[in-house]
Amino acid sequence: MQRKWQMNFIALCRRQQCICSGQKYRSKKDEVQQIIRFLGKQGIKEIELVVASSIGADLAMAFLTDAKIPVKYIFFDGGQFAQIGKGTRRIMVPFLYLVIKSLYWSKGKTLKKIMWCDDEKIKPYFIAAGKNLTYGNLRRQLTDSLEDKPLPKLSEELQKHTFWEFGSKEEHFKYRNAVMQTYIYGNFPVFEGFNHMQYQIWEPEGFARMLETIIETGRLPNPVVKKA
Incomplete structure (x- = not known):
């Protein structure tokens, strides 16, 4: 019996580098191969919907361009489609390491300074990420992510089946024009009044219903979402 699968690539991406203790991030290629092996073991030959958020979009895009598994629809929430040079990425590593580690050292108190909220429901996940992050994993991850290539x-x-969504208030909104110029046949909804991943985190049921609408109809609700 055919099943509808939603693969959240940000979770799979960060499983290696942040959340699981003892795991080693090697490369996007290695991560994609792990995903392909997992799908093969589960007997999955087609994916209804790929969902990727923030920097997880970088890994999802690698999967979409390398894997041979058919994908019907794609939804990027605040995808960090930045094109950053290697030198800048090297400089970013120690800064980001201290920022993420601070979430563990402060027991989540620095979350609001880093993001837009300090929601108690998600704070434990960020603390766990800070606890398990290693400098080597972060360095390797930034080496082959946010590439300065087209x-x-x-x-x-x-x-035509891909949705590049950004919140109107998020920093990543600045990447939207470059994405629109590259993928001219795509769909580019905006979460009006929302910050980075804010709707997904604060309204997970509404976010899930929106994704179900994509699977069932191939379209987004109109209007998609607007902050009250």
Whole structure:
């Protein structure tokens, strides 16, 4: 019996580098191969919907361009499609390491300074990420992410089934124009009045219903979402 699968690649991406103690991040290629092996063991030959958030979008894009598994729809929530040079990425490593580690050292008190909230429901996950993050994993992850290369190519048909969403108040909104110019057949909804991943975190049921609508109809609710 065919099943509808939603793969959240940000969770799979960060499983290696942040959340699971003892895991080693090697490369995007290695991460993609792990995902492919997992899907193979589960007998999954087609994915209804790929969902990726923030820097997880970078890994999801690698999966979409490398894997041979058919994907019907894609939803990027605040995808960090930044094109940053290697030198800048090297400088970012110690800074980001201290920022993420501070979440563990402060027991989550620095979350609001880093993000837009200090929601008690998600704070334990950020604390766990800070606890288990290693400098080597972060360095390797930034080495092959946020590359200063042109954005990967997607077929016209896949672009038509892809949704690049950004919150109108988030920092990553600045990447939207470059994405729109690259993927001219895509869909580019905006969460009006929301910050980075804010709707997904604060309204997970509404976010899930929106994704179900994509699977069932191939379209987003109109309007998608607007902050009251």
